[in-house]
Amino acid sequence: MQVQVVDYTAKDAPEKFVQSLRETGFGVLINHPVKQDLVESIYKNWQSFFNGEDKHNFAFDPKKQDGYFSPEISETAKGHSKKDIKEYYHVYPWGRIPATLKDEILEYYQLTSALAAELLDWVEKHSPADISANYSEALSNMIKDTPNTLLRVLHYPPLTGDEEPGAIRAAAHEDINLLTILPAANEPGLQVQQQNGQWMDVPADFGNLIINIGDMLQEASAGYFPSTSHRVINPTGKGSSKSRISLPLFLHPRSEVVLSEKHTQASYLLERLRELGVKD
Ligand SMILES: O=C(O)CCC(=O)C(=O)O
Ligand SMILES: [Fe+2]
Helix, strand or coil: CCCCEEECCCCCHHHHHHHHHHHHCEEEEECCCCCHHHHHHHHHHHHHHHHCCHHHHHECCCCCCCEEECCCCCCCCCCCCCCCCCEEEEECCCCCCCHHHHHHHHHHHHHHHHHHHHHHHHHHHCCCHHHHCCCCCCHHHHCCCCCCCEEEEEEECCCCCCCCCCCCCEEEECCCCCEEEEECCCCCCEEEECCCCCEEECCCCCCCEEEEECHHHHHHCCCCCCCCCEEECCCCHHHHHCCEEECCEECCCCCCCECCCCCEHHHHHHHHHHHHCCCC
């Protein structure tokens, strides 16, 4: 099965959407409640932020993990040796946020977090009974009042030709969290790996909302929901001179939430951040 594009307002949307998640790790929504003019305004305003120098006043805090991550310290995907060609900013409601960008980005954070709870209810409702029996609490409850959900504003700069050979915008990886909610970026490049190993473009028409499964939902569902590998490939031709902005919201349970016999949110996250080289 390929990633399905599902009309959020359709009666059978929950079932179709969860089936796409189960079979591909991804699902795409149209006619969803995330306003496109808000997304476009965020892209424009954060592009200016990344183009400027003020970002250096918000250098990331290794303990709290909020703030600006420069291309020099940007992450290296698990199992890869080259850094991704990207810079990004980690937004948490409790963290540092540039004053002029704050209200808008927090509005977006709240709006998508609320939608996320609904989508987790869809996932739960369409989980087989023997799988949902293992959820330590309702999936949507796992993110209730969580301080851990992370909104990452990503900037992939135009290519200069001086990139390290073999480096790409985002090397193949799986997300760490429960679900990721990602509005289509302003430029193409996002691909998902299919079961046969082949890479496919994710349907990314401007206005689409892309949702994918992360490792924590895979862990909590004993593998029923697969956290699939995805990547962002480098542009060619005219696209090479363009920036790409994207805005994934990584849904994280509260720290004490039990994911499986082996892991809580906190123990799982620590293990993964160490692997990424962004935590001591
Ligand atoms: O930029 C994108 O489209 C995807 C980014 C991504 O997969 C990530 O940051 O985990
Ligand atoms: Fe990702």
